[in-house]
Amino acid sequence: MAGLEEFLAGLEGRLNIHTVQQILRVNNLLSARSWSELHMIIKGAVAKNPLILEKLKDALQMQQICDLKAVSYFLVAPAHADNILKSVRSVEVVPSPMSAAFPLVVSADILEKDDGALKIVKVFSDDNGAGLILSRVRRFTLSNDILRDNFSQELRDQFPQAEKIIEVKAYDRQTFDVVYFNRVKSIIELRADMTRDTGMPQTSGQLKKSVDDLKFFSQKLLATFSNGFVLGPPINLLPVAKGLYTDMSGAIKRIGFATETESVKRETMKAGVDLRSELFHKTGAQAIDHKMSIFEVAIQWHRMDIDKVDSKPELHIPGSYRDYVQIGARTDYAIVKGMRTYDDSNFVLNKIMSYKP
Numbered sequence: 001m002a003g004l005e006e007f008l009a010g011l012e013g014r015l016n017i018h019t020v021q022q023i024l025r026v027n028n029l030l031s032a033r034s035w036s037e038l039h040m041i042i043k044g045a046v047a048k049n050p051l052i053l054e055k056l057k058d059a060l061q062m063q064q065i066c067d068l069k070a071v072s073y074f075l076v077a078p079a080h081a082d083n084i085l086k087s088v089r090s091v092e093v094v095p096s097p098m099s100a101a102f103p104l105v106v107s108a109d110i111l112e113k114d115d116g117a118l119k120i121v122k123v124f125s126d127d128n129g130a131g132l133i134l135s136r137v138r139r140f141t142l143s144n145d146i147l148r149d150n151f152s153q154e155l156r157d158q159f160p161q162a163e164k165i166i167e168v169k170a171y172d173r174q175t176f177d178v179v180y181f182n183r184v185k186s187i188i189e190l191r192a193d194m195t196r197d198t199g200m201p202q203t204s205g206q207l208k209k210s211v212d213d214l215k216f217f218s219q220k221l222l223a224t225f226s227n228g229f230v231l232g233p234p235i236n237l238l239p240v241a242k243g244l245y246t247d248m249s250g251a252i253k254r255i256g257f258a259t260e261t262e263s264v265k266r267e268t269m270k271a272g273v274d275l276r277s278e279l280f281h282k283t284g285a286q287a288i289d290h291k292m293s294i295f296e297v298a299i300q301w302h303r304m305d306i307d308k309v310d311s312k313p314e315l316h317i318p319g320s321y322r323d324y325v326q327i328g329a330r331t332d333y334a335i336v337k338g339m340r341t342y343d344d345s346n347f348v349l350n351k352i353m354s355y356k357p
Helices: 002-014 017-026 037-046 051-066 079-088 099-100 109-111 154-160 206-225 240-245 279-287 340-355
Strands: 069-075 119-125 129-147 164-182 188-193 248-257 262-266 291-300 314-317 332-335
Touching: 002 051, 017 037, 017 051, 037 051, 051 129, 051 164, 051 188, 051 340, 069 206, 079 119, 079 129, 079 164, 079 206, 109 164, 109 262, 129 206, 164 206, 164 340, 188 206, 188 340, 240 248, 240 291, 240 314, 240 340, 248 314, 314 340, 332 340
Parallel strands: none
Antiparallel strands: 069 188, 069 332, 119 129, 129 164, 164 188, 248 262, 248 291, 291 314, 314 332
């Protein structure tokens, strides 16, 4: 059961609990509200039906490939498309502890020996293209302010004049980035991993490093796939935000905008409620005749209501007013959540392209 314990820990560390609950319900199994109860249910279910474990593994792999990523989109010229697709599909993965463990993370002692360089650990294909999964160790730091009122006596004695001490902690985490080529749309998606630990999302600076490192790696790799290929700037997603706000097939969860009177506002809504239907927002939007300069938006689609697919993909185009008013303002990546299938990624891409100027 030790292997199963390790797998369940991996599930809990990476997979949304609602996804696991849904898998159990589909297989006519009891569900639960806590991970500890789910662990017990899964152990009993797997003992009776090993296929349950395979379905959970597939869900975990899908999460590592598609979900909780900061995604940048790059157009590929037709002359390079076939070369890139063929090369991606034919990549040979160099055996390593990380490739052997995928979709699980490696043990702490193996992670400690990792050099921090991105390494290809798996090749995958779907109906629209093919991709590569990259993994490595990342060191993250968290800063925590300790005010004098919370000092231990030892700290008070050691720093008698200090009003505040900044505590910096370091965490090593294994990340999973993705290079994916959608051949149908002729677009490369660079999906930078967002997760590192439960309840500790990456800061904007840490996320920018993830995005930049992945782009640098991909530039060099893709140039070897097709002679003369250059990975240019990604699609600017800032102009897409306004179109998404008008998409009535989804529910707006967050918005950041400025009015013609130079008022800057941010609004968020709890899960399941469309911000546009909320009275305060609706009244205010009508009062300014919907003349809003939108620099940030998050939208969730219930695909069951759209195309009978049981998933709720979410797209968040982040932004700030300070960046929005800069000359040549752009947003180079979007954050995706709730991606249950390869097709969810394609669904979101189709939405982006439909609102791209």
